[in-house]
Amino acid sequence: METENNASNIIEISELNKWYGDFHALKNINMNVKEGEIIVVCGPSGSGKSTLIRCVNFLEKFQEGNIVVAGIELTDDAQKIRKIRSEVAMVFQHFNLFPHLSIVDNLTLAPIWVHNETKEEAREKALKFLERVDIREQAEKYPNQLSGGQQQRVAIARSLCTSPKIMLFDEPTSALDPEMISEVLDVMVELAKEGITMICVTHEMGFARKMANRIIFMDEGQIVEENDPINFFKNPESDRLQLFLSQILTHDE
Amino acid sequence: MAVNELQSTRKPPISQIGAILWLRTNLFSSWTNGLLTLASLYLLYIAIPPLLDWMFLSANFNFGTVNILGFDIKFSEVMANNDNCGREAACWPFIYEKFYMFTYGFYPREEVWRPDVFYGLTALLIVIVRLVRNYKYKNRVILTMIVAYPIVSYVLIAGGFGLLPVVQTHLWGGLLLTLIIASVGIVVSFPIGVVLALGRQSDLRVIKLFSTIFIEFIRAVPLITILFMASFVLPLFLESGTNFDKLLRALIAIALFQAAYFAEVVRGGLQAIPKGQYEAADAIGLSYFKKNALIILPQALKISIPNIVGSSISLFKDTTLVLIIGLLDMLAMVNMTSQDIHWLGRETEGYVTVTIVFWVILYSMSRYSRKLEIRFNTENEN
Numbered sequence: 119m120e121t122e123n124n125a126s127n128i129i130e131i132s133e134l135n136k137w138y139g140d141f142h143a144l145k146n147i148n149m150n151v152k153e154g155e156i157i158v159v160c161g162p163s164g165s166g167k168s169t170l171i172r173c174v175n176f177l178e179k180f181q182e183g184n185i186v187v188a189g190i191e192l193t194d195d196a197q198k199i200r201k202i203r204s205e206v207a208m209v210f211q212h213f214n215l216f217p218h219l220s221i222v223d224n225l226t227l228a229p230i231w232v233h234n235e236t237k238e239e240a241r242e243k244a245l246k247f248l249e250r251v252d253i254r255e256q257a258e259k260y261p262n263q264l265s266g267g268q269q270q271r272v273a274i275a276r277s278l279c280t281s282p283k284i285m286l287f288d289e290p291t292s293a294l295d296p297e298m299i300s301e302v303l304d305v306m307v308e309l310a311k312e313g314i315t316m317i318c319v320t321h322e323m324g325f326a327r328k329m330a331n332r333i334i335f336m337d338e339g340q341i342v343e344e345n346d347p348i349n350f351f352k353n354p355e356s357d358r359l360q361l362f363l364s365q366i367l368t369h370d371e
Numbered sequence: 372m373a374v375n376e377l378q379s380t381r382k383p384p385i386s387q388i389g390a391i392l393w394l395r396t397n398l399f400s401s402w403t404n405g406l407l408t409l410a411s412l413y414l415l416y417i418a419i420p421p422l423l424d425w426m427f428l429s430a431n432f433n434f435g436t437v438n439i440l441g442f443d444i445k446f447s448e449v450m451a452n453n454d455n456c457g458r459e460a461a462c463w464p465f466i467y468e469k470f471y472m473f474t475y476g477f478y479p480r481e482e483v484w485r486p487d488v489f490y491g492l493t494a495l496l497i498v499i500v501r502l503v504r505n506y507k508y509k510n511r512v513i514l515t516m517i518v519a520y521p522i523v524s525y526v527l528i529a530g531g532f533g534l535l536p537v538v539q540t541h542l543w544g545g546l547l548l549t550l551i552i553a554s555v556g557i558v559v560s561f562p563i564g565v566v567l568a569l570g571r572q573s574d575l576r577v578i579k580l581f582s583t584i585f586i587e588f589i590r591a592v593p594l595i596t597i598l599f600m601a602s603f604v605l606p607l608f609l610e611s612g613t614n615f616d617k618l619l620r621a622l623i624a625i626a627l628f629q630a631a632y633f634a635e636v637v638r639g640g641l642q643a644i645p646k647g648q649y650e651a652a653d654a655i656g657l658s659y660f661k662k663n664a665l666i667i668l669p670q671a672l673k674i675s676i677p678n679i680v681g682s683s684i685s686l687f688k689d690t691t692l693v694l695i696i697g698l699l700d701m702l703a704m705v706n707m708t709s710q711d712i713h714w715l716g717r718e719t720e721g722y723v724t725v726t727i728v729f730w731v732i733l734y735s736m737s738r739y740s741r742k743l744e745i746r747f748n749t750e751n752e753n
Contacts, residue, residue, distance in 0.1 A: 177650055196658075203656035214651035218669050228655040231665060280655065 128153045128284060128315050129174060134183035136169060143169050144180065145339040153283075154313045158326040161336035162362060167319045170336070171286045174317070175206045188283055204232055207277030211289040213269045215261040221248070221272055222257040228280045240279070247275040251305050267298030274305055285309065287318040321366060327351060335359045426723070429460035434467050453714050465717040466724050469708040473724065476544015476699050482536065485527045486547050492527075493550075496520060521558070540618040544699035546728065552618075552625060552690045552700065557683050559626040564633025565672075569663060571634065572641055582634070589631035594689050597624045602696040621693050629686050636678040640671035673747050680740035684733050701725055 129151040136144040144166050151157055159167045172178040173185060176192055176199045185192040188205045192198070216224050225244035229235040235243075248254045251271040253264075261269055270290055277285060287306065291299045303325050310316060310329045320326070326333050327347045334344040335358075343350075343359050351367075354360045385391070399405040435450035436443055456462035466473070475486050496516060503509040528551070530537040543551065570582030589597070601624035602617065609615060644667055652662040672679070694703035705721030708714065 175654055177653060200656045200658065203654060206654075208651075208654040210647060210651065210654075212647050214645075214647035216648065216651070216666055216670075218673065227665065228657070231661050232656045276655075 126153050127151065128188055129317075130184070130186040131170075131174075132184050134170075134173065134180055134185065136166075136173065136178065136180040136182075143339050144173070147183070147341060149334070149341065151284075151315060151317065154315055155331045156310050156315075156329050157317045157332050157334060158330040159317060159319045159334045159336060160321060160323075160326065160362075161342075165336040166339040167336045168288050171208075171288060171317050171319055174284075174286060175203050175208055177208075200232075204228075204280060205282055206284045206286060207280060207282035208286045208288065209270070209273050209277055209290045211293050213261075213266070213273045213293075215269055215273055215276070217261050220258055220260055221253075221264070224261065224272060225276050225279050228276070233280060244275070244279055247278050248272070250278075250308075251275045252301075265298060266294045267301045270294065270298075270302045271305055274302070274309075278309075282314070284315045284317070287316065287320065289319050289321075291320065291322055323351075323366060335362065337362075425460050429457075431456045431460065431462050431464060434464055437467075453717070458716075461720050461723070462717060463720065465708075465714050465720050468714070469704075469711075469721075472704050472708050473545045473701060473721075475547050476704065477542040478544070478547065479538060479542065482530075482538060485530075485535065485538075489524050489527050489547075492520065492524065540616055543618070545704050546701045548618075548693075548698060549687075549690055549700045549702075552622065552693060552698075553683075553687045555622050556625040556629050556686055556690065559622070560629035560633055560686075561679075563626065563630035565637050565668065567630060567634035568637035568641060571638055586631045586634050589628055590635070594625070594628050595692055595695060597628050598692060598696050600624070617696070618698060621696060621698060625686070625690070625693075629682070632682050632685075633679065636675050636682050637671060639678065640673075640675035641667065643674050644670055676740055676744050676747070680736060684736055687733060687736075688729070701728065 127150045129149075131147055131149040134144055134147040135142070147170060149170075159170065161167050169178055173180050173192075174187060187202045190198055190202050192202065215221075216227070219227065222241060222244050225247065226237065226240035229240035229243065230237060245254060245257060248257055251274055253268055253271055253275075256264060256268065256272075261272070264272065274290075290306070291302050294302065299322070303322060306316075306318070306325065307329055318325070318330075330347050332344055333347055333350040335342050335350075335356075337358050343354065343356050345353075350359075351363065354363055382388070398408040431451050433447035433449075433451035433456075435447060436445045438444075450468070451462065451464045453462070453465070456464060471480070471483075475483060478486060499516065500513060503512050506512065526532060526534060528538065528543070528547070529540070567582045567586055570578045571586065573579045573582070598621060601620045605620060606615065648666055648670065649662070652666040657665065691700060691702040693700055694706070699707060702725055705718060705725060709716070709718040709721055
């Protein structure tokens, strides 16, 4: 397995166990992510994939194991957690934009209040990122005035504003209408090409096939199988993955 | 395939427009509604004319000669007194003569310019807040006023600091005292309430327990009891000789009381904020303080505006309870002035006046809250 201690590992997860009450949600997870790697995590619902990436920025507490992110070990220490969170950005299924702030204020909030940038700097950078996700002209509107796809692109731009080393995507297209999925995936593909480290929980197998360096399949709180995209789809080893692939690919292709 | 010719537009049937439609949909939409409408009209008919008659038509307005803004306005040769004022209708000269008591209590007459300036400042403040809404530095202006206004008001009314002669708090009364108790109560209790609400939601057990106990204890006790405690029981625990101003004690009691209510109102708002907002704020690395100040509270307070104002209106009315610990607010002044042997039996006029003053103030508050809601809403909805 992936236990060799590579110096360029940006995320190292070892022996991770998490329970919700009595429910064993993550079972003995070991996983390393190299800088610049694109990882796609998939699996049936309730398999613990979201929980896993939410442990990486400590939105979920875990009971056993170690996670080292960008050289910082995750503990209960609030300062360390904030340090990690300023290096790791997250994009949520339901976007979670701040509805009381305009789009541009959504983007400048973290740079101003967490990274101590001036208002002008932050605004300039925010507009640049909005340009990149192609919604520069919506800067002064409020989140509720935008479509789901536009909101998700704003959310991605918001996470980019703090120049994160790692981006976590938690089912970024699951809450979108079908015609809006591609506009968000296009942005993600652009990001992937630029070499930012990404962990994506998603069911978009087209994206996984095209962009991922590695695909991880989870079921019942465990990593069942991981492989490069070609072998992942061509030669699935476990029965569970074969079943999963047959279920989603019949509709997909 | 048939092609229809373009039809010309025409007006809706006469029964569907204008006054007739309005009457039908609002007053006579069914026969029960029609009956209720007629019953209401009858009630208004038996209540309104006598009231108008009592207040205006048959009322006595013989104020004598009144100087308004430098003009002498003559209402009658001499001012009416209790005997020739009539008993069937309102005797407004009584209110006119006791106007000072109703507005200032026993505040020394030679210092009366000070509460007047205070009233003026308050009005000015409201006007300025409205005027600077679009001004670039409005936050700075408003912040300055929020800090300066209470200090200036305190120095004006209480005096001291070598600037103005001291006026003891037991001389304050009437509308002046009502406004002071209500505004201090609301302004001081609000931040405490927000902190308690956050405390009750906190992950830290001790803070959560303390906040919950405080809120539930205060809310389970009537305000009168808390006022009595503050006024009569608290001094028993303090060293004899510590003289702790009676008004101050009442203010502390009211602020703590109101804080518990505000806490519950704000908690309601906090609970309406989706979990995703907390997660998004956490995920970008905001500290607990910044998360609440920038993301959570602005949204929670906005949702809570109607309840915050509602709770403030309740408090404003509850301030009248201070009369039982001997503070002479506007309502207490009615009792006081109607015991004047020259004006016996004129409580009704006093109560009607207090009712009108309270109604004007509280109705404005409620209108203002409506406006705030609409303003915040248009900002971010489709």
